[in-house]
Amino acid sequence: MQFEIGQRVVLTHPTMGRDYATVAGEGERPETISLNVDGRAFNPQTHWRSCVTPAIAGRDMVIGDLLNLAMLKEVFEKPFLGTLWTDGDSGILTPYVCECSFGDGLKLIKIATINQRPNYHVVRVDSGWATSNWDDGETVGEHIDDILSAIEEECGPARPYCEECETSYCECEWPEGYSAQEAFPAIDDENGCSWSEVSWKWLMRQIGGAK
Numbered sequence: 001m002q003f004e005i006g007q008r009v010v011l012t013h014p015t016m017g018r019d020y021a022t023v024a025g026e027g028e029r030p031e032t033i034s035l036n037v038d039g040r041a042f043n044p045q046t047h048w049r050s051c052v053t054p055a056i057a058g059r060d061m062v063i064g065d066l067l068n069l070a071m072l073k074e075v076f077e078k079p080f081l082g083t084l085w086t087d088g089d090s091g092i093l094t095p096y097v098c099e100c101s102f103g104d105g106l107k108l109i110k111i112a113t114i115n116q117r118p119n120y121h122v123v124r125v126d127s128g129w130a131t132s133n134w135d136d137g138e139t140v141g142e143h144i145d146d147i148l149s150a151i152e153e154e155c156g157p158a159r160p161y162c163e164e165c166e167t168s169y170c171e172c173e174w175p176e177g178y179s180a181q182e183a184f185p186a187i188d189d190e191n192g193c194s195w196s197e198v199s200w201k202w203l204m205r206q207i208g209g210a211k
Contacts, residue, residue, distance in 0.1 A: 008055040017101040039069030072097045075206045082118045093119040096185035100150035102126055108198035114191040115180040121151050131197045151187050158183035
């Protein structure tokens with residue numbers, strides 16, 4: 001399918017869901033196209049043409065309709081005084097809102113790794129995923145490995161890759177002064193993580209949609 005520069009389209013990504021975009025030009029290969037994706041921090045981006053369709057009336061909603069990335073970053077990415085065990089023991093921290101999303105992307109969760117809490121990443125996941133592993137149906141826990149992998153792909157690993165062990169999870173030669181908190185938003189999930197759901201009522205209050 002041929003597209004014109006400036007044309008509005010819908011991008012359907014296999015892991016990041018669906019978003020509005022504007023055609024920026026041709027891709028480096030005939031089967032790719034360059035897009036400016038709404039709400040993304042890094043543009044233009046190259047995507048497969050097969051994942052792009054014209055934006056038309058009567059289409060399904062896309063993630064950016066309700067949970068625009070730029071809006072979420074404005075709400076969440078504000079410095080706060082991190083407290084884990086005692087008041088202010090973690091210093092000033094700034095959360096990170098991820099571009100990656102899963103399913104319909106209409107549920108927000110905070111993910112805090114053991115090594116980097118109380119700082120956290122915010123990820124959009126499917127509204128049908130329960131946050132408790134004890135609930136019926138699909139749960140966030142069933143997908144947590146994919147979510148953590150997507151965060152690492154976007155933000156990078158906090159721990160350096162060891163050529164000898166061929167992994168980031170070793171203790172052969174750690175750089176002097178390594179700090180998981182200072183490496184954030186690069187993720188250090190070696191010792192696991194926890195997650196919690198963001199209340200819609202709270203979110204609407206932050207963006208001025210509710211009193």
